[in-house]
Amino acid sequence: MARVELMDYEKALELFEPVIGLEVHVELNTETKMFSPAPNPANEKYHGAEPNTLVSPVCLGLPGSLPVVNGDAVEKSISLGLALGCSIAASSRFARKNYFYPDLAKNYQISQYDEPIAFEGSVEVELADGRTFQVPIERAHMEEDAGKLTHVGGATGRIQGAEYSLVDYNRAGVPLVEIVTKPIFGAEADAPELARAYVSTIRDMALSLGISEARMERGNLRCDANVSLRPRGAEQLGIRTETKNVNSFRSIERAVRYEIQRQAAILAKGGTITQETRHWHEDTGTTSPGRPKSDADDYRYFPEPDLVPVVPTTELIESLRAALPEPPAARRRRLKGEWGFTDLEFQDVVNGGLLNEVAATIAEGATPAAARKWWTGELTRLANASETDASGLATPEQVAQLAALVDAGTLTDRLARQVLEGVVAGEGSPQEIVDARGLAVVSDDGALIAAIDQALASQPDVLEKIRDGKVQAAGAVIGAVMKAMQGKADAARVRELVLERAGSGGA
Amino acid sequence: MPEISAEQVAHLATLARIALTEEEIAHLTTELGQIMQAVEQVNRVATPEVPPTSHPIPMQNVFRADVVTDDVLSPEQALAGAPERDGDRFVVSAILGEEQ
Numbered sequence: 001m002a003r004v005e006l007m008d009y010e011k012a013l014e015l016f017e018p019v020i021g022l023e024v025h026v027e028l029n030t031e032t033k034m035f036s037p038a039p040n041p042a043n044e045k046y047h048g049a050e051p052n053t054l055v056s057p058v059c060l061g062l063p064g065s066l067p068v069v070n071g072d073a074v075e076k077s078i079s080l081g082l083a084l085g086c087s088i089a090a091s092s093r094f095a096r097k098n099y100f101y102p103d104l105a106k107n108y109q110i111s112q113y114d115e116p117i118a119f120e121g122s123v124e125v126e127l128a129d130g131r132t133f134q135v136p137i138e139r140a141h142m143e144e145d146a147g148k149l150t151h152v153g154g155a156t157g158r159i160q161g162a163e164y165s166l167v168d169y170n171r172a173g174v175p176l177v178e179i180v181t182k183p184i185f186g187a188e189a190d191a192p193e194l195a196r197a198y199v200s201t202i203r204d205m206a207l208s209l210g211i212s213e214a215r216m217e218r219g220n221l222r223c224d225a226n227v228s229l230r231p232r233g234a235e236q237l238g239i240r241t242e243t244k245n246v247n248s249f250r251s252i253e254r255a256v257r258y259e260i261q262r263q264a265a266i267l268a269k270g271g272t273i274t275q276e277t278r279h280w281h282e283d284t285g286t287t288s289p290g291r292p293k294s295d296a297d298d299y300r301y302f303p304e305p306d307l308v309p310v311v312p313t314t315e316l317i318e319s320l321r322a323a324l325p326e327p328p329a330a331r332r333r334r335l336k337g338e339w340g341f342t343d344l345e346f347q348d349v350v351n352g353g354l355l356n357e358v359a360a361t362i363a364e365g366a367t368p369a370a371a372r373k374w375w376t377g378e379l380t381r382l383a384n385a386s387e388t389d390a391s392g393l394a395t396p397e398q399v400a401q402l403a404a405l406v407d408a409g410t411l412t413d414r415l416a417r418q419v420l421e422g423v424v425a426g427e428g429s430p431q432e433i434v435d436a437r438g439l440a441v442v443s444d445d446g447a448l449i450a451a452i453d454q455a456l457a458s459q460p461d462v463l464e465k466i467r468d469g470k471v472q473a474a475g476a477v478i479g480a481v482m483k484a485m486q487g488k489a490d491a492a493r494v495r496e497l498v499l500e501r502a503g504s505g506g507a
Numbered sequence: 508m509p510e511i512s513a514e515q516v517a518h519l520a521t522l523a524r525i526a527l528t529e530e531e532i533a534h535l536t537t538e539l540g541q542i543m544q545a546v547e548q549v550n551r552v553a554t555p556e557v558p559p560t561s562h563p564i565p566m567q568n569v570f571r572a573d574v575v576t577d578d579v580l581s582p583e584q585a586l587a588g589a590p591e592r593d594g595d596r597f598v599v600s601a602i603l604g605e606e607q
Contacts, residue, residue: 031574037575037576037578038579050595051595051596052582052597053582056579058578068570069569070571071570071573073573091567093561102597107523165598165599168595169585303559304561305561305562307562308564308568309561309568310568311568
């Protein structure tokens with residue numbers, strides 16, 4: 001692949017104004033699929049099912065099968081539409097989006113086209129420094145997800161070189177809501193952060209509504225980022241690219257930033273941007289071209305003749321509106337006050353997309369400080385190392401249990417980090433890992449005193465110093481004891497005992 | 508007057524994985540063109556006063572309860588009509604171009 005030139009980010013912002021548009025797909029967690037009574041793998045209960053075990057004739061597009069709309073999926077879509085500040089369509093209908101690709105057996109996707117369920121909304125999104133943006137929403141429409149392809153063979157394993165593909169239709173027909181923003185102007189250098197914060201807000205919204213598991217690493221929440229640049233002072237929008245496959249919060253931010261730098265370098269040299277779909281590569285932090293947009297976009301939409309219009313009653317809409325939870329930005333302000341975090345501490349939580357994790361961990365009994373510390377500290381470090389989001393690495397229950405073990409003195413912070421690694425590796429609950437790995441702090445003073453006496457005996461000069469009142473010399477002994485105990489001792493208790501033993505002449 | 512070209516027929520046939528001879532393409536181009544012309548007559552009666560109809564029966568709000576039924580197939584049933592399978596997945600030919 002030819003080397004891609006990137007312009008310095010600040011320089012790019014000087015010359016061009018970035019305009020972004022975001023498409024977010026939310027998989028609903030209903031019991032069954034959008035148009036068929038087959039179990040929905042986006043519901044926690046059916047996650048990870050064996051291939052082609054969650055399919056009905058409708059999912060496979062078998063002759064004679066007919067779709068029927070899932071009423072709960074419609075209600076959940078309306079709730080999401082209302083939370084996005086949208087108007088709900090008095091009458092909404094489905095449309096066929098025709099395309100030839102084996103991820104849907106019917107050769108079309110049932111979606112919505114000219115009559116989406118929700119339109120014209122606005123979402124308040126808060127940036128790390130507390131500034132808020134109103135992101136304008138164009139529409140939110142209902143559709144079905146496609147099946148999953150695994151490409152086999154070919155020199156690189158990449159799709160172009162694939163010799164054949166394997167299809168699992170479990171995901172075909174999963175209820176989706178696609179949320180499309182209008183072009184977002186004025187974010188300037190904050191455009192990448194705003195993109196991330198927006199998706200994080202949608203996730204918070206979906207979770208507080210209880211309509212989706214909203215786990216990015218599972219594809220419950222997916223984002224396509226449109227980016228275009230226009231020269232400073234220009235009226236006309238630039239040509240945009242659409243980056244797909246951006247499946248973590250940090251990659252959304254990175255992908256938008258990368259596209260700004262890549263496009264700026266091309267435009268500054270007098271080149272033109274190709275309107276195309278690009279694929280994000282998490283490993284290299286780059287995007288590469290997919291198919292060109294122009295000729296693939298003829299989906300020949302027409303109204304779905306197998307389904308009748310959805311005409312929600314005012315009573316239904318108003319009852320769903322009355323049941324809406326607190327909006328994410330307002331909730332953030334409230335939680336920040338309740339938890340007593342500083343701006344910086346709270347930003348760490350929000351930027352990591354960890355607000356719900358921290359809230360749930362506190363609900364499980366941890367202190368706000370402990371919940372924040374584990375999620376934004378060790379778990380985030382482990383997540384960064386494996387290029388994923390911390391939210392998927394452990395459950396709030398596990399983190400609360402870990403914090404409780406530290407509070408009870410069973411674990412030191414150092415041991416707790418080892419336990420957490422075990423949790424992330426799927427070894428079980430913190431207590432199970434403590435038991436299995438024998439990681440608990442040695443709280444038996446007898447064992448500690450034996451190790452201390454041995455350490456003091458082998459370092460007589462240190463003993464002298466302590467007796468002369470040079471208490472800081474105890475550090476050497478504490479270190480030796482901690483090493484002898486393989487770290488499984490509370491350093492503060494060891495220190496107390498060292499001074500006691502040295503003072504009493506016990507050595 | 509709606510028209511369809513031989514190139515469009517050939518393109519659609521490729522997408523649909525239907526092998527057509529030159530004669531068949533010519534034949535279908537004529538036939539599909541005639542069908543499109545027949546359907547085109549609808550445009551003569553479709554005035555701004557006539558609302559578009561997507562369903563012959565004036566019905567709305569037909570919903571299904573969100574409950575799993577015994578319509579769910581076993582993998583054996585699901586794969587029964589597959590030209591080729593690998594374990595419990597369908598095998599399809601190499602995909603030309605990119606993912607949707």
